[in-house]
Amino acid sequence: MGETLLSVRGVTRRFPGVRALDHVDLEVRTGEVHALVGENGAGKSTLMNILGGVLSPDEGRIELAGRPVRFHDAHEAGQAGVAVVFQELSLVPNLSIAENIFANRQPTLAGGFVHRARLEADAQRLLELFQLALPPGRLVKHLSPAHAQLVEILKAISQRPRLLILDEPTSSLSGVETQLLFDNIRRMKLEGVSIIYISHHLPEVFAVADRVTVLRDGRRVATREVSEVDEETLVRLMVGRELSNVYGRREGEIGEELLRVEGATREPAFRDVTFSLRRGEIVGLAGLVGAGRTELGRAIFALERWQKGELYLEGRRLSLRDAHQAIAHHVGYLTEDRKAQGLFPRMSVRDNVIAPSLSRFARRLGWMSDRAATRFAEECRGMLSIATPSVLRRVAHLSGGNQQKVLFSAWTGIAPRVLIVDEPTRGVDVGARSDLYAYLRRLAGSGVGILLISSDLLEILGLSDRILVMREGRLVAEFGREEAGEEAIIAAATGVTAAAS
Amino acid sequence: MGETTSHVARLLRRLTDFREFMLLVIIIGACVGLALRSPVFLTVDNLLAVLLSVSIESIVAIGMTILLVSGGFDLSVGSAVALSGAAAAMALTAGWPVPLAVGTGLGVGALGGFCNGIVIAWLRINPFITTLAMMQILRGLLLAITKGKNISGLPDSFNMIGQGALWGIQYPIIIALVLILIGDVFLRYSRFFRQNYYIGGNERAAILSGIRVNRMKIFNYTLTGLLAGLAGVIMTARLGSATVTAGAYLELRVISAVIIGGASLAGGEGTVLGAFLGSLLMALIVNALTLLGIDIYWNTLVIGSTLLIAVLIDTLGKARQGQL
Numbered sequence: 001m002g003e004t005l006l007s008v009r010g011v012t013r014r015f016p017g018v019r020a021l022d023h024v025d026l027e028v029r030t031g032e033v034h035a036l037v038g039e040n041g042a043g044k045s046t047l048m049n050i051l052g053g054v055l056s057p058d059e060g061r062i063e064l065a066g067r068p069v070r071f072h073d074a075h076e077a078g079q080a081g082v083a084v085v086f087q088e089l090s091l092v093p094n095l096s097i098a099e100n101i102f103a104n105r106q107p108t109l110a111g112g113f114v115h116r117a118r119l120e121a122d123a124q125r126l127l128e129l130f131q132l133a134l135p136p137g138r139l140v141k142h143l144s145p146a147h148a149q150l151v152e153i154l155k156a157i158s159q160r161p162r163l164l165i166l167d168e169p170t171s172s173l174s175g176v177e178t179q180l181l182f183d184n185i186r187r188m189k190l191e192g193v194s195i196i197y198i199s200h201h202l203p204e205v206f207a208v209a210d211r212v213t214v215l216r217d218g219r220r221v222a223t224r225e226v227s228e229v230d231e232e233t234l235v236r237l238m239v240g241r242e243l244s245n246v247y248g249r250r251e252g253e254i255g256e257e258l259l260r261v262e263g264a265t266r267e268p269a270f271r272d273v274t275f276s277l278r279r280g281e282i283v284g285l286a287g288l289v290g291a292g293r294t295e296l297g298r299a300i301f302a303l304e305r306w307q308k309g310e311l312y313l314e315g316r317r318l319s320l321r322d323a324h325q326a327i328a329h330h331v332g333y334l335t336e337d338r339k340a341q342g343l344f345p346r347m348s349v350r351d352n353v354i355a356p357s358l359s360r361f362a363r364r365l366g367w368m369s370d371r372a373a374t375r376f377a378e379e380c381r382g383m384l385s386i387a388t389p390s391v392l393r394r395v396a397h398l399s400g401g402n403q404q405k406v407l408f409s410a411w412t413g414i415a416p417r418v419l420i421v422d423e424p425t426r427g428v429d430v431g432a433r434s435d436l437y438a439y440l441r442r443l444a445g446s447g448v449g450i451l452l453i454s455s456d457l458l459e460i461l462g463l464s465d466r467i468l469v470m471r472e473g474r475l476v477a478e479f480g481r482e483e484a485g486e487e488a489i490i491a492a493a494t495g496v497t498a499a500a501s
Numbered sequence: 502m503g504e505t506t507s508h509v510a511r512l513l514r515r516l517t518d519f520r521e522f523m524l525l526v527i528i529i530g531a532c533v534g535l536a537l538r539s540p541v542f543l544t545v546d547n548l549l550a551v552l553l554s555v556s557i558e559s560i561v562a563i564g565m566t567i568l569l570v571s572g573g574f575d576l577s578v579g580s581a582v583a584l585s586g587a588a589a590a591m592a593l594t595a596g597w598p599v600p601l602a603v604g605t606g607l608g609v610g611a612l613g614g615f616c617n618g619i620v621i622a623w624l625r626i627n628p629f630i631t632t633l634a635m636m637q638i639l640r641g642l643l644l645a646i647t648k649g650k651n652i653s654g655l656p657d658s659f660n661m662i663g664q665g666a667l668w669g670i671q672y673p674i675i676i677a678l679v680l681i682l683i684g685d686v687f688l689r690y691s692r693f694f695r696q697n698y699y700i701g702g703n704e705r706a707a708i709l710s711g712i713r714v715n716r717m718k719i720f721n722y723t724l725t726g727l728l729a730g731l732a733g734v735i736m737t738a739r740l741g742s743a744t745v746t747a748g749a750y751l752e753l754r755v756i757s758a759v760i761i762g763g764a765s766l767a768g769g770e771g772t773v774l775g776a777f778l779g780s781l782l783m784a785l786i787v788n789a790l791t792l793l794g795i796d797i798y799w800n801t802l803v804i805g806s807t808l809l810i811a812v813l814i815d816t817l818g819k820a821r822q823g824q825l
Contacts, residue, residue, distance in 0.1 A: 323710070323711045345702070367691060
């Protein structure tokens with residue numbers, strides 16, 4: 001492995017009231033994949049924003065290939081060979097994949113007209129790196145979140161950076177796509193590109209990184225060779241305390257059948273899906289992105305129509321017309337898209353947690369009781385340890401993990417019998433994640449049936465009493481708690497290795 | 502000592518977060534200034550005149566506030582005011598009894614609003630385009646029916662609605678104040694109306710929270726139409742005639758007032774009281790210009806600047822708090 005490409009020395013950055021980075025050192029070698037881990041608020045994003053030229057440090061120095069640098073904006077960082085893939089997508093929905101990848105760098109013909117043919121050919125080559133069979137002319141707004149995320153990564157790769165910074169690059173990706181990303185990371189590494197890889201998913205760190213730096217509360221806690229640490233050690237370094245089995249154990253017994261779905265069909269998303277969910281049971285729903293899991297979850301919650309099929313709740317056949325009726329039957333759906341569909345960002349924690357159960361907080365004649373709402377919000381804050389100075393604070397000011405806790409709290413309010421949780425810990429750090437798992441366990445323990453849709457296999461394996469696998473809109477496999485394994489699920493989800501083995 | 506000043510500073514900051522409070526301060530300040538400059542200002546007649554001048558707009562502003570809070574808005578209210586006023590006037594000239602004529606006016610307004618709601622909620626046409634079209638459709642209908650002629654000669658029992666007074670306070674003022682009070686309390690505290698803050702805050706999240714967004718939208722536009730109808734009836738009664746130009750630019754004045762009052766075009770914010778104070782502020786500015794002997798041709802320019810300044814102050818305040 002080569003010499004030092006990036007050297008960060010004593011970088012400090014303050015925000016009103018907090019020291020986001022406190023004399024942080026970081027050294028990245030040429031051709032190295034350097035993982036950066038830490039809980040939300042540990043300072044990863046601030047450091048990345050400084051390296052990407054979005055923020056400037058209050059103190060400290062940064063050297064790139066031995067020369068001190070100070071970026072004033074993202075453009076300067078890009079010129080110096082630093083490309084950042086932010087977690088928030090920076091794509092323009094109404095432009096094509098190709099135009100997005102080469103934003104501002106389109107090949108031109110004489111007179112400044114865009115050379116469309118070359119633009120699309122260049123984009124096509126990049127898409128092939130990820131085996132994406134997408135026309136480069138397709139508009140980004142028609143892409144799935146996973147594909148959009150890959151386009152975002154391609155946009156950074158296309159700048160041929162010396163240092164590539166990836167922030168949670170796999171948050172919307174399925175297993176196969178993640179593997180393709182890793183293949184590309186390894187390929188770039190051989191070409192001498194250095195990569196800073198930020199992730200909450202420690203298995204990814206072990207899969208792809210050479211060294212790992214742990215940040216906690218704005219300070220660097222440790223930098224280690226990945227081969228010399230194990231997951232437990234990393235978690236302990238990140239959290240600063242021992243976290244025993246994050247997934248917990250089942251509380252209580254599994255009871256009688258609660259929910260049954262028979263022959264549910266909505267072409268082309270899913271067809272002929274039949275399964276049941278019992279009281280106190282957590283059923284994991286695994287599959288690739290686009291296998292129809294989210295659509296199925298939304299359909300049970302009556303957000304999407306069924307073309308065929310029946311829904312039974314406690315043995316009674318229901319035909320729900322909209323979410324309002326689903327909630328009236330105590331069926332809840334926690335969306336995978338917290339920002340766009342889950343929360344009311346400019347409203348307070350209190351107003352958010354009461355959203356699905358407003359009538360519970362209304363007294364006679366429909367007058368809202370602020371006192372009851374505040375009491376409930378305070379209960380939620382305690383129960384899920386939501387870190388906020390006040391329940392009247394806007395949720396936009398909370399960290400991702402705490403926002404997710406607010407969303408969980410909201411669904412407590414409907415006293416759910418069935419709760420469908422879609423990617424419940426996406427973008428949530430380890431500490432908050434164990435709080436959410438414990439909470440799901442407690443819900444199940446109190447008799448709620450939980451349908452867990454997740455692309456995180458460890459989460460599925462760690463939490464589920466039973467695991468269903470969907471592929472291309474169909475249920476293709478079912479595993480009991482004991483018989484399920486990572487390989488078997490992946491095989492069923494992809495349908496590839498199943499034939500080979 | 503430092504402790505106390507920081508307490509005072511915090512209290513002041515919390516109060517200035519309330520748009521209504523800021524507006525009230527500005528309005529009282531303007532009143533004091535005007536009282537010092539002009540002996541006429543603090544007379545009951547002048548104050549009532551100011552209130553009367555905002556009463557009709559304020560009734561419409563109640564509906565508009567609800568619409569802005571839920572992320573919509575309505576450009577057709579000015580035309581709705583004119584058409585419903587004319588409808589009531591035509592019913593009267595056809596010899597219908599007063600209550601039925603009033604009902605006709607209200608019904609016409611509500612029907613126009615209902616159409617807006619259906620198109621916006623079910624056909625998913627953008628509110629700007631829908632109500633821009635409706636603004637011209639309603640005004641066009643009015644012109645076609647009346648052939649551009651004013652309708653006058655209305656019975657006194659009808660004109661009483663706009664011209665009568667209780668203890669010296671004209672009925673339009675009383676009606677407006679009562680409705681503002683009711684509207685403000687409902688939008689603030691009732692479960693039903695509070696749903697609008699959720700819809701304006703994040704429509705998709707509101708749907709997932711079980712709020713029946715389409716029904717609410719249709720209700721809101723219908724209610725706004727109904728209030729515009731009421732405003733039209735009162736305006737016709739006050740003038741004793743229905744004119745084809747009635748309510749011209751009313752929609753713009755009302756939207757300005759609601760925004761000065763703290764609502765945002767992005768939805769999720771705003772109160773009825775704020776909107777009323779916004780109307781009042783604009784009326785006071787006009788009154789000040791008149792009392793200070795400034796040419797009335799400057800009015801529109803000053804009102805436009807007020808709107809811009811109000812929004813600028815708001816934006817700068819939010820940027821300071823890091824909310825943008």
